[in-house]
Amino acid sequence: MLDVIIIGAGMAGITAARELTRAKYSVQVLEARDRIGGRIMTVEDFVDGPVEGGAEFVHGRKAATMKEVDAAGLSLRGSPQMRRTAFNMGGATRWLPISCLHPGAWACAGMRNKIINTEPPDLSARDFMDKHGYKGRGRQLTEMTLLQHLPGSADDVGVLGWIDDGVMDLQNRYNHRIVTGYSSLPSSMAKGLDIRLNTIVEAVQWTAQKVRIQLQDGETLEARTVISTLPVGVLKANSVRFEPELPESKQWALSQLEMGPITKILMHFKQQFWPKWMEMAASATGPVNLYWTVFRNMKDRPAALTGYCIGPRSAALSQNSDNKATEIVMDDLKRMYPGSDPHGALADIRFVKWGQDPFAVGGYTYVRPGGRGAREKLKAMDTGALFWAGSGTESQPVSELVETAYLSGLRTAREVSTCLGPV
Ligand SMILES: Cc1cc2nc3c(=O)[nH]c(=O)nc-3n(C[C@H](O)[C@H](O)[C@H](O)COP(=O)(O)OP(=O)(O)OC[C@H]3O[C@@H](n4cnc5c(N)ncnc54)[C@H](O)[C@@H]3O)c2cc1C
Incomplete structure (x- = not known):
């Protein structure tokens, strides 16, 4: 019988597998x-x-x-989003500090402090904005702060979960891309597994x-321990059966x-129509939350933009055929950059569409109002030989990132080796 079966070869599964394989x-x-x-x-195969x-x-x-x-010898390319972000609050698209010069924005000065000082009982993002009386542009900026990263509506996202999940920490970090593509990292770590x-x-x-696994093709496998790395979307969809049922907690x-x-909307244009300095453009109102340039200032690379469309805006866009959605997105870019011709370019x-992917069933999670502590209960060791x-x-430090998946893989590798004892 195997010592460990790991369900899922994402970053969490590969990390746990590598640690446990190294431990023999x-x-x-x-x-x-x-x-x-x-x-x-x-x-x-796109560009x-x-x-x-x-x-x-x-x-x-x-x-x-x-x-x-670093261990894999991968090179990084910085993405200076704070300095090079544009905002569109409904009118023209402007450099972020200029958008904040508007008197409406001053009304939400100190908003980030108010968010992190929220005490129980929990509030939804909407109740938080109502409680503090945010209106107009101040409300738009608050909503963007609370919901730009989380794929939920103002009614569904809880402020205490937002704090616990380290979203503020994420917003203060300087981002990098792996030059050869993100997949180079799991590929390098998975060698020999x-x-x-x-x-x-x-x-x-x-x-x-012990745990017995039943595969879709009818085969069964047994192991002394199993680590599930199934995404929460898959667990919620009940496409994998647990026997006995998972405990109430x-x-x-x-x-x-x-x-x-x-x-995610990957776009290749014949020529660039957005400003040269722009790294990212955030939109308060349009069908797409964020646009960013993929190869800014790289002369040998094509003019490419990525659209990031999350939560309710993603659900709305997905109602359309790809042709119709393309029209909507090109119209939106024309609105963001008047005088340009995105359709022609x-x-x-x-x-x-991660929401329609059966092995993810969504992009990533957020915590509902009143759901503080849910992640701790999900990872608790209360299901015998199943981790x-x-x-x-x-x-911690920020939920639902590649690094968090990695840390969860390290944690479960420790839990499983304690359970199994020395080889
Ligand atoms: C659009 C998007 C953008 C993101 N951007 C960033 C970013 O910029 N930076 C960042 O750090 N994070 C980002 N994330 C989050 C990050 O990708 C994830 O948090 C992380 O990759 C999750 O790793 P995981 O191993 O926990 O889960 P997954 O990567 O989802 O791995 C789970 C594995 O389980 C497999 N599986 C599912 N069902 C079954 C089954 N029944 N049987 C067998 N296998 C199954 C799946 O195929 C999958 O390979 C983004 C996510 C999305 C969707």
Whole structure:
């Protein structure tokens, strides 16, 4: 019997597998897709140069994964988003500090302090804005601060979960891209691991002593321990059966974590129509939350933009056919940059819809109002020989990042080796 089976070859699964394999346990990773990396997915066949369909940034030199990036010998390219961000609050698209010179914005001065000093009972983002009387531009800026990163609506996102999940920390970090594409990182870490691709887990029968896995093709496997790295969206969709059912505390955790949809829009243009200095443009009102340049100032690379469309805006855009959605996005870019001709300049477009992906069922999670502590309950060791990893199981230092998945992999590797004892 194997010592450990790991479900999922994303960053959490690969990290746990590598640690446990190094410790000489017998380990097999089961992965539903025909590739490793999970929500890290570099697209190589879109333009001349790597474009990210999933995770894009390593968030700062202090990111826990930085030592793996260095160990793999991967080069980074900085993305100076704070200095080079434009905002569109409904009118013209302007450099961020200019948008903040508006008197309406002064009304929300100190807003970030008010957010982090919120005490229980929890508030939704909307109740928070109402409580502090934010209106007009101040309200738009507050809403962007609370919801720009989380794929939920103002009614669904809880402020205490926002604080616990370290979103403020994330907003203060300087982002980097891996020059050869994000997928280079899991590929490098997975060398030598026993990973079975195209292997869909259908059921997990767990006890205190061992776990039996049933695959979609009817095969069953047994191991002394199993680590699930299934994304919260997959767990909530009940596409994997647990026998016996998961304890009530885990079911509560899953009811308090919401996996919101995210659509990434990869765009290749014949020529650039956005300002040369721009790295990112955030939009308070349009159909797409953020646009960013992929290869700013790189002369040998194509004019490419990525659209980041999350939560309710992603759900709304996904209602349309790709042709209609393309029209909507090009109209939006024309609104952002009056006088430009995005329709005419478009060479190619691709939509990556994580909400419709059966092995993610969403982009990543946020905590509902009143759901404080849900991630701790999700990762708790209360299911015998079945252990819990994945970026949704950690809130520190920032939930739902590649580095959080990595840290969860390290944690479960420690938990499992304590359970199994010396080899
Ligand atoms: C659009 C987008 C942009 C993002 N941007 C960033 C970013 O810039 N920086 C950052 O740090 N993070 C970012 N993230 C978050 C980051 O990608 C994830 O938090 C992280 O990659 C999750 O790793 P994981 O191993 O926990 O889960 P996953 O990567 O989802 O891995 C889980 C694995 O389980 C597999 N699986 C699912 N069901 C089954 C089954 N039934 N049987 C077998 N296998 C199964 C899946 O195929 C998958 O490979 C982004 C995410 C998205 C979606």
